[in-house]
Amino acid sequence: MDKVKVKLFAAFRETVGQGELDWPLGPAQTAGELLDSLVGEYPGLAGGAKSALVMVNRRYATRQTALQPGDEVAFLPPVGGG
Amino acid sequence: MDKVKVKLFAAFRETVGQGELDWPLGPAQTAGELLDSLVGEYPGLAGGAKSALVMVNRRYATRQTALQPGDEVAFLPPVGGG
Amino acid sequence: MIIKITDQPLNLQELIDDVATEANGGVVAFLGVVRRWNDGPDGQPREVHWLEYEAYKDAAEEVMRDIARQVEEKWGLTSLAMAHRVGHLEIGDPAVGVAVGAPHRGIAFEACEYAIDTLKATVPIWKKESWETGAEAGQSWVVNKESAQPE
C-alpha cells in the first residue's frame, strides 16, 4: 500500500508519542483527509487539528493539497520561535 | 577684561588654525555678537558662520544666548557623525 | 549568507560580520533573549525557569531562506543573516539573532523588523516554557500571537 511519512512536533508529537509515522495513503487523498484519519487514530489530536498548519515536503501547503506516495507531510501546531 | 573660552572644530578649527581661543567679552554680549567679532578677526569664517550651531557650556544655545565671563562658547559646523 | 538552526550558543557578531560588506554602511541586528518574566494565558506574569525550543530543522531553514529572498525582493541591495537556537535555554540566553546590512540605515531597520516579525509568524519552531506563579507551576507550549493561521 502507498504510504507517506508524517512528521509531528511539539504538542502533537507528545500526544502521539512519536515525531514520525509511516501512514497509509488512500487514492487521491488530500492533506486534510490524512489529518482526519490521524485524528481518528489519535483522538487527542482533535483539539489542535483545527489550528494545525500543514507542510508537504517541507513547504507550506493547505488541507486541499493532494498527496503523492512518499511525500513528507507535517502537521504543525501554531509556532513559537523567536 | 572679561573673557570667554571659544572652541572651534573641523573646518572652523582649520580656518582659525587652532581649536581653542581666549576671547574678550564685551558687556551684555550675546553668542551671536561674539561670532560676529570672530568673523571680523577671521574673515575665512564668514562663509560658514550662517550655518554654525552654537553651544554654551557644552549645551546647545542660540545666537541670542547672553554670555557670562568664563563661559565655554563653541561654534560648530553642521555635524557629520555616524 | 548564514541561515541556521543550531543547538550551539548564538554568536551575533558572526551574523553581523556576515552582512557588513564594503557596500553596506548600515547594519541593524535583532537579538531575542530569554526573559525571566513572561505573561501567562491570563495575562498575568509568570516566572520562567527555562525554555526548550524544538524545530522542524530542514523546513525551518528553508522558510528562513524564503524570508531572506523576500527581503532581497522588497528592499534590494540588502544582505540578511539569521540564526535560531534549539534545545534547553536558560534566562538571558540568546534564542534568535537576525542581522541585515544595507547601503542606508532606514532600509536596514525596516528589513530587520520584517524578518523577525515573519520568523515569529512562519518559521516552524516551538517553545516549551517551564514556569511558576508562586501558587502554580507547570510546563506549557507557548504560542506566538503572530503565529500564522491555517487558510
Next chain:
Amino acid sequence: MIIKITDQPLNLQELIDDVATEANGGVVAFLGVVRRWNDGPDGQPREVHWLEYEAYKDAAEEVMRDIARQVEEKWGLTSLAMAHRVGHLEIGDPAVGVAVGAPHRGIAFEACEYAIDTLKATVPIWKKESWETGAEAGQSWVVNKESAQPE
C-alpha cells in the same frame, strides 16, 4: 549605561550586553561601518580612502546622554548604550554603535532608529573624508543631510 566617544575599536557585543537585562527580551542594535563608496556633493559616487572623525568630546557625550533620556521618556522601560569612534578609520571599520533593550521588540526598533537619527542630527562630531573619483581626489568635511540647522 555605556555612553562614550572613544579612539579605540568599537565592540558592539559590549553595548548589547549592557542593555540585555533579564527584563529586556528584545535587543536592537545599529552598527555604522565605513563604506568604500560615498556620494559626493554632485551626487556622484566617490571612492573613500579613509575617514578622520573629530568630536567635541565632553559635549558629544552629554548630547548622547540626552538622547538616552529622551528614549527613556518616550518609550519607558528601555535601556540604551551608544558609542562613537574618533580618529582615523579605514573601510569596514565600525564608526558608531547603538544598542537598545526593551521588553518588546517593536519599541526597541523604534527607539534604536530614533537614537541613531538623533545622533546624526545633533551629536557634535565631524567627519573628514579622503576620496577620489579617478579624475579628482581630495579631502573634504562631509556633513550629514540630517544635521540640525541653527534657529
